[in-house]
Structure formats: C-alpha cells, structure tokens
Amino acid sequence: MDNYRKIEKPAPANLELRIAQCYYNAKDSTSAVQSLKELVEKHPRAPEAKEAMELLCNLVDSPGSGESALSAIDDLRYILGKNNPLIVSARFKAAKKFFEGKNYARAIETLEELSSELANSGKFADANFFLAESYYQLGRLDESILTFKRFTENFPQDKRAVVSLFRMGSAQFKQNRFEDSVKTFEKLTAGHPECEYCPAALYNTALSYKKLENWDRVAATLKTYMEKYPSEAESSGASFELAAVYEEQKQYAQANKTLEAIRDKTLQCSGIWGETTFRIAENHMAAGNETLAMDEYSKLTVIEINPALETWALNAMARAGEYYERKNDDYKALSYYERICERTKGLAEKPSWLDAVKARIDVIKSKVVMQ
Known part of the structure; x- marks a missing residue:
C-alpha cells in the first residue's frame, strides 16, 4: 500500500471555469484568455464550455485582450466547428468591434468569412450594413453599392435603409454615374421626405443634374431645396450654385437677382460681397x-x-x-x-x-x- 500512488484526474470543468473567472474578474486578461481556451479544448461538450465562450466574447471587446481573445476563438473553430453559434457570435462581435473602431479592412475580412454562417441569423442585417459601410469607407465603391442595394431590398423597414440609399447615391456620384445617383437620391427624398438625409440628398440631386448639364432640372431642384431647407441652403452655398446655373443659361437678369439677394445679406467688407458685386458687373457686361x-x-x-x-x-x-x-x-x-x-x-x-x-x-x- 505504501507504493500506491493515486492517479491525478483532470480538474473538472466547473473548477477550471471558476479559476478562469477569477482571472477574468481580476482583469488578468492574458491568463483569462488562456484558461478559457484550455477549458473549451478539454471540455468542448460541457455546459461550462458555453459560459467560457461567452466570457471570451466579452474579452474581444476589452482593451489589451481583444486580439488574443479573437485568436483563441479562431483556434477553437477547429474544435467546435465554424458554424457553432458561440463561434459565430464571438467572431461577429469582433467584426463589430473592428467596424466601430474604423478598422474597416479587418471588419470586411471577418464579415466576408462569416457571410454564410450569418445568413439566417438575427445579425444578418447588421452584418450587411457593416460590410457595405466598410466597403464605402475604403473606397470600394462597386462592392458598397451592391451591398447597400441588397440591404435596402432585404431590410426596407430598417432605419438604416435611408443611410444606405444616401451612401449608394454618393458612391454613384463619385463614380460619375450621375443618372443613377439622381434616381437613388430622388428615391430617398420621395420615400423618406422627413428624414435627416433629405436636405443633402436634394442638394446632391441638383449637383448630379449639373454634371448632366440638365440646367432646367438643376434650377428647379435648387429652388425646391432653398424653399424647403433655407438654413441648409444658406450654409451650402445653394444660391451661388443657382446663380451659376442662370449664368450658364445666359439668364443674366435672373442670375443678378439671385446674387443681389446674397449681397444684401452680407457685409460690404466681406469677400462674399466682393464676389457677388464683381459677378453682377460681369453679368451686366x-x-x-x-x-x-x-x-x-x-x-x-x-x-x-x-x-x-x-x-x-x-x-x-x-x-x-x-x-x-x-x-x-x-x-x-x-x-x-x-x-x-x-x-x-x-x-x-x-x-x-x-x-x-x-x-x-x-x-x-x-x-x-x-x-
């Protein structure tokens, strides 16, 4: 009996979880990540594995531990499977963190990898919008337009559908697709007349018509913009744009009427007063x-x-x-x-x-x- 040595058994999952929780509560994120990962590796089917994964998800958001937690979650895909709800949830949380931190390249990389796993989840709308906006912010305009379009079609009642339309129109404008940008901006203003993006969308519609040299539509749209949104029109210089349209059409009397209205509101010592006066003189000449x-x-x-x-x-x-x-x-x-x-x-x-x-x-x- 003296030579009998008791064989050590692995610590039970609940004990390992308590140890990991101690590290977690003590904000020792490095030890917490390591302990939680080991728990899931040893006990992937234990109920404690689910709680461990949830704590790893939380650590993705924690300063200093986000990268190590995400790396651990990526490794655990090969044990739990990439379609495991806890893996998908954790990786989506990481993608959201990248997006909100303006790390758009990492957000795109993660969301593209998750696209099929998220297709039937409640996070699909968020994933689509984050992906579209990330494409837009990185100047990947073709992909952003396609993804925003899909978002507006799949989630027309989502409050971000308005933002998506505005981004689509802006991307089309940047690509010199002015006929498309007109259609998109007009769809926004017609379908969401009270939304916060309407003033900018209406003004951008006028700018799109200007690029198309459709001067009648430019003038009509600018007039509507100035009537509906006078404060925004003043700050955006819409009156100057309207005067330029009249000048382009050689409607000098109308141009001067518009310029005089601007001049009447400015001080004689200002540059705007000087510009309007000179342009009025040029139009008379x-x-x-x-x-x-x-x-x-x-x-x-x-x-x-x-x-x-x-x-x-x-x-x-x-x-x-x-x-x-x-x-x-x-x-x-x-x-x-x-x-x-x-x-x-x-x-x-x-x-x-x-x-x-x-x-x-x-x-x-x-x-x-x-x-």
Missing part, C-alpha cells in the same frame, strides 16, 4: 448693359485696400481699364492700369494677368507719345 456694369465695377474700384476684397477690386480695375480702352479713352484706362501696378507692389501673390496689364500700359504710353 455680358448682357450688354455697360453702364450698369461700370456702376458695379466702381463699387469695387473705389474701395481702400482690404485683404478680403483685394482680388475683386483688382479684377474690377482691370475690367474698367479694358472698358475705357474700348471706348478709346486711353487716359482713364491708363489710370486704372497704373493703380493696379501700385496696389500690387506689396502683394506676395500677384495676379497672373499683371504682366498683361503692364504691357497695356506700355502700349498706351507709346500711343500718347505718338499723339
């Missing part, structure tokens, strides 16, 4: 209203040096000089050109056309000498 054009140019040429307005003031002086040259009033033309040279002396970045102005000064002076 294009329409053949030279007197009105010169009145507008003069509002800029009389301004003292102001960094916010200087670009527009110098351009207005150049236009005034050109006008007086056409009228054979060389002295007035020369005075504007010389003022330009004087005002640009201290500028770090001089106008690209300054040399042309200096050349005109030489031409005019030579004419005056000859006279």
Whole structure:
C-alpha cells in the first residue's frame, strides 16, 4: 500500500471555469484568455464550455485582450466547428468591434468569412450594413453599392435603409454615374421626405443634374431645396450654385437677382460681397448693359485696400481699364492700369494677368507719345 500512488484526474470543468473567472474578474486578461481556451479544448461538450465562450466574447471587446481573445476563438473553430453559434457570435462581435473602431479592412475580412454562417441569423442585417459601410469607407465603391442595394431590398423597414440609399447615391456620384445617383437620391427624398438625409440628398440631386448639364432640372431642384431647407441652403452655398446655373443659361437678369439677394445679406467688407458685386458687373457686361456694369465695377474700384476684397477690386480695375480702352479713352484706362501696378507692389501673390496689364500700359504710353 505504501507504493500506491493515486492517479491525478483532470480538474473538472466547473473548477477550471471558476479559476478562469477569477482571472477574468481580476482583469488578468492574458491568463483569462488562456484558461478559457484550455477549458473549451478539454471540455468542448460541457455546459461550462458555453459560459467560457461567452466570457471570451466579452474579452474581444476589452482593451489589451481583444486580439488574443479573437485568436483563441479562431483556434477553437477547429474544435467546435465554424458554424457553432458561440463561434459565430464571438467572431461577429469582433467584426463589430473592428467596424466601430474604423478598422474597416479587418471588419470586411471577418464579415466576408462569416457571410454564410450569418445568413439566417438575427445579425444578418447588421452584418450587411457593416460590410457595405466598410466597403464605402475604403473606397470600394462597386462592392458598397451592391451591398447597400441588397440591404435596402432585404431590410426596407430598417432605419438604416435611408443611410444606405444616401451612401449608394454618393458612391454613384463619385463614380460619375450621375443618372443613377439622381434616381437613388430622388428615391430617398420621395420615400423618406422627413428624414435627416433629405436636405443633402436634394442638394446632391441638383449637383448630379449639373454634371448632366440638365440646367432646367438643376434650377428647379435648387429652388425646391432653398424653399424647403433655407438654413441648409444658406450654409451650402445653394444660391451661388443657382446663380451659376442662370449664368450658364445666359439668364443674366435672373442670375443678378439671385446674387443681389446674397449681397444684401452680407457685409460690404466681406469677400462674399466682393464676389457677388464683381459677378453682377460681369453679368451686366455680358448682357450688354455697360453702364450698369461700370456702376458695379466702381463699387469695387473705389474701395481702400482690404485683404478680403483685394482680388475683386483688382479684377474690377482691370475690367474698367479694358472698358475705357474700348471706348478709346486711353487716359482713364491708363489710370486704372497704373493703380493696379501700385496696389500690387506689396502683394506676395500677384495676379497672373499683371504682366498683361503692364504691357497695356506700355502700349498706351507709346500711343500718347505718338499723339
């Protein structure tokens, strides 16, 4: 009997679980992951294995243990099977963590591997949306469009269907598929008229029509946008876009009406005031209203040096000089050109056309000498 030695039996699963729980509660994540993995490897069919897997799932979300927990779960696939609900749940939790942490490449890798396992689960909608958004964020636009489209078809009542439509339209716009982007954005605004994405979708519809050079539709869409969402329209510069459409169509009176409305709301010392004034003058000149054009140019040429307005003031002086040259009033033309040279002396970045102005000064002076 003295020589009898009792054979050691493996620790029961419940004891191993308690040990692992101690590591877990003590936030010793490295030891917890190792203990939980060993428990499942030794007792894959024991009830404790399920609880161990749930703790491993929790550790996927824990700072410092996420990668090791995920690695352990990946290894356990070969014991429990890749279709095991606990494996699928843990790996989906990891994919969600990658997505929320903007690690889109890892999210895509994990979700693509899980696609068949999640097809009939309650996580399928989440998986599809995470995958589509990850594709979009990484610029994989074809895949994002296809996945967002599938999401809107399979889950039309999901609140993220609206986001999916907006992303689809945005991706199509980035791909220069403007007819498709119009259809997608219009589907969003028609089907979800009160949603938060409607203002941006309506504005993007106008931009898509602009790319298609469908000027009537651009103008109509921008007007609707400005009427329905005045605050958003002001911040997005929709009025400038509308004025540009009228200018493109040579509807100069309408363009100036729009620009004047913008100017009336801005301070005279601002760059916006300078831009609108210059464009109003340009439109008058294009329409053949030279007197009105010169009145507008003069509002800029009389301004003292102001960094916010200087670009527009110098351009207005150049236009005034050109006008007086056409009228054979060389002295007035020369005075504007010389003022330009004087005002640009201290500028770090001089106008690209300054040399042309200096050349005109030489031409005019030579004419005056000859006279």
